[in-house]
Amino acid sequence: MSKTIFNFWLDTTLLVLFLALAAVSVITQFVFPPPANAKGWLLWGATFGQWMSVQFGILCVFGLAILLHVMMHWSWVCGVISTKLLRSKTRMDDGIQTIVGVGLLIVLLHIVGAVVFAAWITIERPDQSSARIQPHPIHQTIARDI
Numbered sequence: 001m002s003k004t005i006f007n008f009w010l011d012t013t014l015l016v017l018f019l020a021l022a023a024v025s026v027i028t029q030f031v032f033p034p035p036a037n038a039k040g041w042l043l044w045g046a047t048f049g050q051w052m053s054v055q056f057g058i059l060c061v062f063g064l065a066i067l068l069h070v071m072m073h074w075s076w077v078c079g080v081i082s083t084k085l086l087r088s089k090t091r092m093d094d095g096i097q098t099i100v101g102v103g104l105l106i107v108l109l110h111i112v113g114a115v116v117f118a119a120w121i122t123i124e125r126p127d128q129s130s131a132r133i134q135p136h137p138i139h140q141t142i143a144r145d146i
Contacts, residue, residue, distance in 0.1 A: 017062040024055045
């Protein structure tokens with residue numbers, strides 16, 4: 001398969017994933033009642049929680065497809081940055097481009113991880129003495145292991 005055909009199908013896949021993510025997001029935001037009131041509601045046999053899981057799954061596949069898209073165009077991205085933005089007369093060598101790309105990916109994943117970790121350690125639980133709310137299963141597992 002040629003690079004052009006691969007890019008065409010990758011871009012088509014990105015479009016389909018984006019539209020699916022948009023549709024599921026609109027459904028969870030506007031069709032279902034607010035999450036606190038969505039217990040028992042079903043849409044096409046699926047609960048609010050199942051729709052949220054579908055949304056997260058689509059988001060993960062969409063993110064991987066975007067990553068693949070950027071990887072396929074990484075030489076072009078590096079060329080534009082070095083020649084157009086930095087006004088350099090020479091382009092980066094392929095090895096340097098790879099190191100920069102992997103380094104950037106590591107930094108971005110660490111930023112996302114730090115945000116998720118900050119959210120996880122600062123989330124406020126409701127008063128469980130007056131409410132019948134079960135703690136999140138991951139918190140139960142970690143608390144049990146500590």
